[in-house]
Amino acid sequence: MNRAAGDFEVAADGGQPAAVVPGRRGRPRSAAADSAIIEAVLSLIEDGVSIAELSMERIAREAGVGKATVYRRWPGKNALMLDVMRSLDVPSPPAAGLSVRDDLVSLLEFLRHRGLAKRGSALLRTVVSHVRAQPELWAEYHATVIRARHEALLGVLRRGVANGEIRADHDLDTLADLFVGPMLARALLHERTDLPEALPADLVDLVLEGVRPGARPAAATAAG
Amino acid sequence: MNRAAGDFEVAADGGQPAAVVPGRRGRPRSAAADSAIIEAVLSLIEDGVSIAELSMERIAREAGVGKATVYRRWPGKNALMLDVMRSLDVPSPPAAGLSVRDDLVSLLEFLRHRGLAKRGSALLRTVVSHVRAQPELWAEYHATVIRARHEALLGVLRRGVANGEIRADHDLDTLADLFVGPMLARALLHERTDLPEALPADLVDLVLEGVRPGARPAAATAAG
DNA sequence: CCGATACGGAACGGGACCGTATCGATGACT
DNA sequence: AGTCATCGATACGGTCCCGTTCCGTATCGG
DSSP states (O other): OHHHHHHHHHHHHTSOOOOOOTTOOSSOOOHHHHHHHHHHHHHHHHTTOOTTTOOHHHHHHHHTOOHHHHHHHOSSHHHHHHHHHHTOOOOOOOOOOSSHHHHHHHHHHHIIIIITSHHHHHHHHHHHTTTTTOHHHHHHHIIIIIHHHHHHHHHHHHHHHHHTSSOSSSOHHHHHHHHHHHHHHHHHTSSSOOOOTTHHHHHHHHHHHHHOSSOOOGGGTTOO | OHHHHHHHHHHHHTSOOOOOOTTOOSSOOOHHHHHHHHHHHHHHHHTTOOTTTOOHHHHHHHHTOOHHHHHHHOSSHHHHHHHHHHTOOOOOOOOOOSSHHHHHHHHHHHIIIIITSHHHHHHHHHHHTTTTTOHHHHHHHIIIIIHHHHHHHHHHHHHHHHHTSSOSSSOHHHHHHHHHHHHHHHHHHSSSOOOOTTHHHHHHHHHHHHHOSSOOOGGGTTOO
8 A cells, every 4th residue: 555655646746756744654765766777777778878888776876875775766767767758857948038030049059068968968868769668658758848839939930920930831840840849950960969059040031932922132142 | 610610701791790711611601690690680770679689599499500600700799799880781772863852751751661660660779779888880781871972962952052052051950850850859759759741741841941041931932 | 423512400508587475674654 | 763665785496598509301413
């Protein structure tokens, strides 16, 4: 019964498994152990360890924790990985600023650091490779990380359409991919996986050029 | 000595390890076993098995081959995986056609089928997740698969710049990512990973709108 | 035919990991 | 003070895999 109660607390708490239940007897679970375990998984993934190579023993070792302490919280690796995904709160969506153009730039700049930098990139790579084998893991990552960013981007694009800065004759999801995709391609497909500082602004200006209803750039005025 | 000679043939032959050497005594190696092993690896990867989960025993089992037959050809899993990457010949870059626009569409259409469809997508996901852990594997995949496609795309873009269909004020590598990236984003980031049939044409038209020097689309003629 | 090398299959000792159990110590409740 | 679930650590039997070695058979060159 204790096991079952504990496991349900995992789901109910939404990521931090060791909630202190008021009526609970005995020594309470260590919150430090929780975060050490989650952090150990993230750290190992960041170092390029694939999920298949992530053993419970190795996770416990990395976390400086007994194996039983891990199994007391999660019934197995799958459940642990799901909670790791749930722990990936997007820190803060960049606030709505001045122009749609500037908001897009700051959104992509946010993606450049937090989304496709070291840890974010390793996570994305690792999770993306397990789409077929562990669909639930992918679903959780998508719901926690990808969806929020996509929605934020869509919001800015909708504002652009309403403002008249963006033409309304394109599917907004496709348009969103037009901004995110090149960042992704650069982070995953090229040999150097770091993203240049100027990339977000360049990308936004380049794409907006094609979708805004306004004037042509100076370089093209002579052409006919 | 036989072992060493055999291993060098692997490298010299460029992917098919069991070359029949004229002066060789005894029963020659089975070419069928070679392809069965390579095919087994690709098939397993296609089913979502990560490289870490790919054991030599499982590969031999899937190929219907004794384990010794695998070890006779490759010294270990790493070497085998490298040859698997080398076996991934890009079947045929789409021929240069009429307009730059049409060539871009057929190039992306090619990518849609062969590059990001079932097998290609699984391979990309799997290899991309091992960038940190096995850089040589990534380098080989990049050299065999990605580079050829990127060069083909760059060639078309250069032709577009020469023709005047594409303005010359943008980095061509960035421009290439502008075409490939959205395909990649759609294949990797969305929940449905299949690519719509109309995506290549839509994408090319959308991007070209922003980078061609010519007239504006009809919707924008009235604007300032 | 004969020597040599290949084949699929089975077995080997060694190692890593699984999930569980047990240990003495720890610490927050009653 | 007493109770009791937790802690890190260690050990267990079981499973899978590694890389090698042997088997009996098949298939080449000489």
